[in-house]
Amino acid sequence: MMKKIVLLTLSTLLSAPAANAANTEQLTQETRGAIKALGSELKGTLQAAIKSDGPVKALSVCHEEAPKLAQKVSQEKGMEVGRTSLRVRNELNAPDAWELSVLEQFEQRKTKGEDVKKIDYSEVTQQNGNTVFRYMKAIPADDVCLMCHGDTIADNLSAEIKKLYPNDKATGFKKGDIRGAFTAVKVLD
Ligand code: HEC
Known part of the structure; x- marks a missing residue:
């Protein structure tokens, strides 16, 4: 009886990490795809709004x-997705x-020469007593972003931004x- 329990425990220990690694890889691929689609959609919506209105x-976008x-x-993905910085x-x-x-970590990777467009990271970790899958992807600043996030922001735009976001x-x-980065969390158990 003792022996069986020990064996079971051992086999659980041995097989769990492998299963987790495969699981994490699959979740990473899935999340990467979803975030990429979200990123393009956001940028497209933003560019269209700037052009038309x-x-x-476009601030409201x-x-x-x-x-x-x-x-x-x-x-759609059963996970919580957001943006941070x-x-x-x-x-x-x-x-x-x-x-x-x-x-x-992303800033350090950029300093070491990694392409910002490709920087992402995923991990299975603990959060509030749950095992969670977490994923983040760096968002590069390009020309269209600088209008609202750059050094010089048009006066009327700057005033509106300050009104909505005093800090x-x-x-x-x-x-x-x-x-900044997209960030996603999925509760695994
Ligand atoms: C028209 C102005 C405008 C443009 C252009 C713009 N942003 Fe923003 N950005 C905002 C506003 C307003 C917020 C606050 C959104 C909110 O309330 O959650 C924001 C928030 C963000 C955030 C979330 C983190 C935070 O600071 O609250 C990220 C990341 C971000 N923007 C990235 C970008 C990127 C990348 C681009 C270019 C592709 C871009 N933005 C272009 C106005 C803009």
Whole structure:
């Protein structure tokens, strides 16, 4: 009887890590795809809004559409998806401890020469007593972003941003900087 329990425990221990690694890899691939689609959709919606209504109106895309689009992906994928940054505009997007350490890791990887477009990270970890899969992907700042996140922001736009976000820290970015990251959490058990 004792022996059987010991054997069972051993086999569980031996097989679990392998199963987890495969599981994590599959979840990473899936999440990577979903986040990539979300990223393109967001950028497309933003560019279209800037073109048709101007940047001040386009503020609402980032303000209202971004969370809605993230929610849609969250429901489809059974995970919670959002955006965060080391310098947030909306304090609701502030990173938690895990996200903060991954954002710092991303900055180090960029400094070492990694292509920002390809920087991402996933891990199975513990959160609030649950085993969770977590994923983050760096978001590069490109030209269209600098209008609202760069060094010089048009006066009317800047005034509107300050009105909506009095504690805005998300300015002063340059092309190629890491503007922030998509972040996803899936509860596994
Ligand atoms: C029209 C102005 C505007 C443009 C252009 C814009 N953003 Fe934003 N961005 C905002 C606003 C407003 C928020 C706050 C959204 C919210 O309330 O959640 C924001 C928030 C974010 C966040 C979430 C973290 C935070 O700071 O709260 C990220 C990441 C981000 N933007 C990245 C980008 C990227 C990348 C681009 C270019 C592809 C871009 N933005 C272009 C206005 C803009």
